Amino acid sequence: MPVNLPPLGELLPVDGIELGAAAAGIRYRGRDDLAVVVLGEGSVVGGVFTTSSYRAAPVIVASERLGKARALVINSGNANAATGERGLADARASTSHLAAKLGVTENEVLPFSTGVIGEFLDVDAMRQGIDAALAARSERGWEAAARAIMTTDTAPKAVSAHGRVQGARIRATGMVKGSGMIRPDMATMLAFLGTDATLSASAARSLAQDLAERSFNRLTIDGDTSTNDSFVVMASGRAGPTIDAPRGEAYAELRELLTPLVVELAERTVRDGEGATKFVTIVVDGGRTAAECLEVAYTIAHSPLVKTAIFAGDPNWGRFCMAIGRANIENLDPDLVNLDLDQVPVARNGLVADDYVEEQAAAVMAKDEFTVRVHLGRGQASETIWTSDLSYEYVRINAEYRS
Amino acid sequence: MPVNLPPLGELLPVDGIELGAAAAGIRYRGRDDLAVVVLGEGSVVGGVFTTSSYRAAPVIVASERLGKARALVINSGNANAATGERGLADARASTSHLAAKLGVTENEVLPFSTGVIGEFLDVDAMRQGIDAALAARSERGWEAAARAIMTTDTAPKAVSAHGRVQGARIRATGMVKGSGMIRPDMATMLAFLGTDATLSASAARSLAQDLAERSFNRLTIDGDTSTNDSFVVMASGRAGPTIDAPRGEAYAELRELLTPLVVELAERTVRDGEGATKFVTIVVDGGRTAAECLEVAYTIAHSPLVKTAIFAGDPNWGRFCMAIGRANIENLDPDLVNLDLDQVPVARNGLVADDYVEEQAAAVMAKDEFTVRVHLGRGQASETIWTSDLSYEYVRINAEYRS
Numbered sequence: 001m002p003v004n005l006p007p008l009g010e011l012l013p014v015d016g017i018e019l020g021a022a023a024a025g026i027r028y029r030g031r032d033d034l035a036v037v038v039l040g041e042g043s044v045v046g047g048v049f050t051t052s053s054y055r056a057a058p059v060i061v062a063s064e065r066l067g068k069a070r071a072l073v074i075n076s077g078n079a080n081a082a083t084g085e086r087g088l089a090d091a092r093a094s095t096s097h098l099a100a101k102l103g104v105t106e107n108e109v110l111p112f113s114t115g116v117i118g119e120f121l122d123v124d125a126m127r128q129g130i131d132a133a134l135a136a137r138s139e140r141g142w143e144a145a146a147r148a149i150m151t152t153d154t155a156p157k158a159v160s161a162h163g164r165v166q167g168a169r170i171r172a173t174g175m176v177k178g179s180g181m182i183r184p185d186m187a188t189m190l191a192f193l194g195t196d197a198t199l200s201a202s203a204a205r206s207l208a209q210d211l212a213e214r215s216f217n218r219l220t221i222d223g224d225t226s227t228n229d230s231f232v233v234m235a236s237g238r239a240g241p242t243i244d245a246p247r248g249e250a251y252a253e254l255r256e257l258l259t260p261l262v263v264e265l266a267e268r269t270v271r272d273g274e275g276a277t278k279f280v281t282i283v284v285d286g287g288r289t290a291a292e293c294l295e296v297a298y299t300i301a302h303s304p305l306v307k308t309a310i311f312a313g314d315p316n317w318g319r320f321c322m323a324i325g326r327a328n329i330e331n332l333d334p335d336l337v338n339l340d341l342d343q344v345p346v347a348r349n350g351l352v353a354d355d356y357v358e359e360q361a362a363a364v365m366a367k368d369e370f371t372v373r374v375h376l377g378r379g380q381a382s383e384t385i386w387t388s389d390l391s392y393e394y395v396r397i398n399a400e401y402r403s
Numbered sequence: 404m405p406v407n408l409p410p411l412g413e414l415l416p417v418d419g420i421e422l423g424a425a426a427a428g429i430r431y432r433g434r435d436d437l438a439v440v441v442l443g444e445g446s447v448v449g450g451v452f453t454t455s456s457y458r459a460a461p462v463i464v465a466s467e468r469l470g471k472a473r474a475l476v477i478n479s480g481n482a483n484a485a486t487g488e489r490g491l492a493d494a495r496a497s498t499s500h501l502a503a504k505l506g507v508t509e510n511e512v513l514p515f516s517t518g519v520i521g522e523f524l525d526v527d528a529m530r531q532g533i534d535a536a537l538a539a540r541s542e543r544g545w546e547a548a549a550r551a552i553m554t555t556d557t558a559p560k561a562v563s564a565h566g567r568v569q570g571a572r573i574r575a576t577g578m579v580k581g582s583g584m585i586r587p588d589m590a591t592m593l594a595f596l597g598t599d600a601t602l603s604a605s606a607a608r609s610l611a612q613d614l615a616e617r618s619f620n621r622l623t624i625d626g627d628t629s630t631n632d633s634f635v636v637m638a639s640g641r642a643g644p645t646i647d648a649p650r651g652e653a654y655a656e657l658r659e660l661l662t663p664l665v666v667e668l669a670e671r672t673v674r675d676g677e678g679a680t681k682f683v684t685i686v687v688d689g690g691r692t693a694a695e696c697l698e699v700a701y702t703i704a705h706s707p708l709v710k711t712a713i714f715a716g717d718p719n720w721g722r723f724c725m726a727i728g729r730a731n732i733e734n735l736d737p738d739l740v741n742l743d744l745d746q747v748p749v750a751r752n753g754l755v756a757d758d759y760v761e762e763q764a765a766a767v768m769a770k771d772e773f774t775v776r777v778h779l780g781r782g783q784a785s786e787t788i789w790t791s792d793l794s795y796e797y798v799r800i801n802a803e804y805r806s
Contacts, residue, residue: 050728051729052725052728052729053727053728053729053730053732053735053736053737054724054725054727054728054737054753055728079721081721081724081725082720082721082724082737082750082753082754082755083754084738084752084753084754086754116719116721117719117720117721117722117724117725118719118720118721118724118750118755119721119755227721227724227725227728304707304793304797304801305801308797308798308801308802309801309802311798311802312801312802312803314802316519316520316521317485317520317521318482318484318485318519318520318521318522318630319520321457321484321485321520321521321630322455322457322484322520322630324456324457325453325455325456325457325458325630326454326455326456327456329456332456333456334456334457334485335487347485347521349487350457350485350487351485351486351487351489352485352521352522390707390798391798392795392798392799394707394711394798395711395714395793395794395795395797395798396795398707398708398711398712398715399711399712399714399715399717400715
């Protein structure tokens with residue numbers, strides 16, 4: 001069960017972006033598993049992709065096709081990863097089919113896949129799914145697409161935002177699918193944000209990087225990085241001033257407008273993390289650099305012993321110390337470290353706090369959402385990430401997935 | 404249930420080393436939780452300790468007292484970690500009590516603790532336990548001591564070896580306790596090896612490092628590093644030639660004699676890993692350096708998705724690819740990577756092997772012991788580590804420990 005995952009709110013259509021979904025029968029039965037996104041003329045796409053050495057075929061193809069773009073094709077159930085030359089040919093075959101249907105060039109169509117690694121994609125099924133999804137497409141297709149890209153997600157995750165950039169109205173809607181094999185960088189497997197703002201290709205690329213850095217690159221579920229992680233920003237160019245470069249007021253306004261949207265998508269991804277029963281924010285401050293704050297935060301978030309203590313609601317704060325201690329930080333002085341659970345001081349200067357009452361810490365950890373705050377006592381840097389716990393359900397899902 | 408953990412075999416007494424155990428009531432009821440080891444005159448102790456920034460009080464004290472030594476005091480149930488100045492004073496108080504009883508100086512007594520982090524040690528209980536353990540001590544006390552140092556271990560783990568060094572008979576017995584919060588460097592929480600060989604302090608220290616590098620630093624259960632990990636070599640100097648330095652034939656002969664003993668202790672630690680249902684050997688070869696082989700091996704071994712697939716016996720080999728891909732190896736070319744499960748070729752040059760039959764891979768992964776072999780195709784280096792799976796039982800143990 002996800003942790004306080006909000007239901008889908010109203011998803012705003014974005015001018016110049018149509019979405020359709022269909023059941024291609026790639027792996028799942030009785031549900032949509034393929035989505036197409038059709039972009040109007042003049043659209044651009046920026047993106048960031050997995051840092052894995054094993055980049056899936058669609059990641060390789062899509063990352064070569066950033067810039068001017070007219071469509072995306074996304075399937076769930078099969079990641080088309082570790083599939084070599086044939087995988088690349090399969091990814092290209094899907095995009096050339098969609099391109100021909102739309103009368104655009106193949107290089108303007110980007111492929112995305114998520115699901116099982118190491119199996120070949122059924123291209124015939126993809127083609128039929130593409131045809132059906134194209135027939136179903138509309139600017140109101142965000143929810144159907146968000147459902148079609150799910151794998152072990154328990155619910156679709158999509159959010160809209162609107163506001164003004166240099167006085168012009170701008171709309172944006174984004175969707176994401178998790179929900180295991182989730183950590184930076186990238187963190188989401190697949191996330192798509194569409195806006196009617198007007199961006200150059202380079203501005204779209206920078207915007208994708210800036211937004212990922214503030215959202216998807218700050219969450220972790222199980223510390224695993226997928227072969228397929230992708231986040232793309234699609235800009236249809238139907239509204240607002242032309243933003244040519246990743247600087248200036250208009251770029252900054254758009255980035256600030258979209259940041260809460262991607263943070264919300266990232267948080268929903270954690271709330272729907274595999275087997276998650278808790279949503280935990282980890283704040284590490286007092287570090288010398290952002291990098292060392294993140295190192296400590298991720299070491300805490302990835303520790304199986306911390307994650308099981310969180311699952312149990314056990315304020316076994318020694319496990320937090322253990323994790324902080326094994327983070328790769330040079331000359332960390334444990335005698336300067338403070339630890340709080342929400343507002344409850346747990347450790348001060350490396351020792352249990354004078355006024356520590358275990359019942360108070362237990363009450364915090366019994367909640368389904370709380371904040372672990374670590375102060376390193378050696379600088380001014382601060383970072384925040386989000387994570388979930390390690391439950392029986394995580395083991396069940398991942399022991400049974402594929403079976 | 405541990406994975407094919409052998410029962411205790413005959414434990415050889417080691418001349419000049421006596422052990423005693425007692426129930427001090429530190430945390431557990433109805434079982435021994437404290438051990439003393441008394442070393443004859445002329446004994447030396449070498450050791451290696453956790454790399455955690457949060458070094459427990461006994462680690463700090465013991466690491467300052469390597470060299471000539473006369474006794475060890477070891478307790479389970481409380482790690483005396485994250486306990487600051489009071490923790491140091493408590494560790495010293497236990498050793499000074501034992502030193503006074505033996506008529507030796509406090510600096511010749513080393514403290515070791517394992518258990519819950521962040522709570523103060525009951526020094527009165529320690530003193531009473533020390534008295535009782537001293538009264539019970541004998542050269543036949545290895546098994547009782549191995550039982551007393553257990554925490555979540557399901558069985559005591561101890562092994563003996565004997566052989567010749569420069570023609571002289573040498574004996575050794577070692578014991579170890581796991582069984583979560585286990586990874587290099589160090590990996591064991593606590594391991595103790597006693598031999599009647601004759602070593603200088605510096606040779607003992609080098610021997611501890613050499614042996615740890617071949618055994619405890621090659622295993623991982625959950626990727627967590629404890630605040631208390633310690634491995635010490637105790638040499639009573641009752642047999643064999645005097646080995647003054649970590650070189651020469653006698654040193655090499657002793658190292659080779661003891662290596663199988665510590666490897667066996669390390670393997671038993673994994674077999675008794677928390678919630679372990681599988682014992683998995685991971686071999687990574689074809690790397691440019693040992694370090695990159697280890698990076699790949701540990702990334703595989705720590706991946707929750709790999710560990711749950713191993714638990715399920717599911718030959719979802721894409722998860723191995725995913726883990727190899729996210730290992731931090733520069734310019735790794737997935738198209739050169741091969742993967743085998745025991746003798747079954749799974750992937751060749753980054754792709755599923757031509758003759759791959761999933762039933763064969765499934766048959767391997769259904770076994771309770773098997774080898775995952777990765778060939779990186781870029782060099783001559785090779786490394787081997789041992790790990791276990793991630794089961795419901797791991798979650799249960801760690802969600803309930805302390806409760």
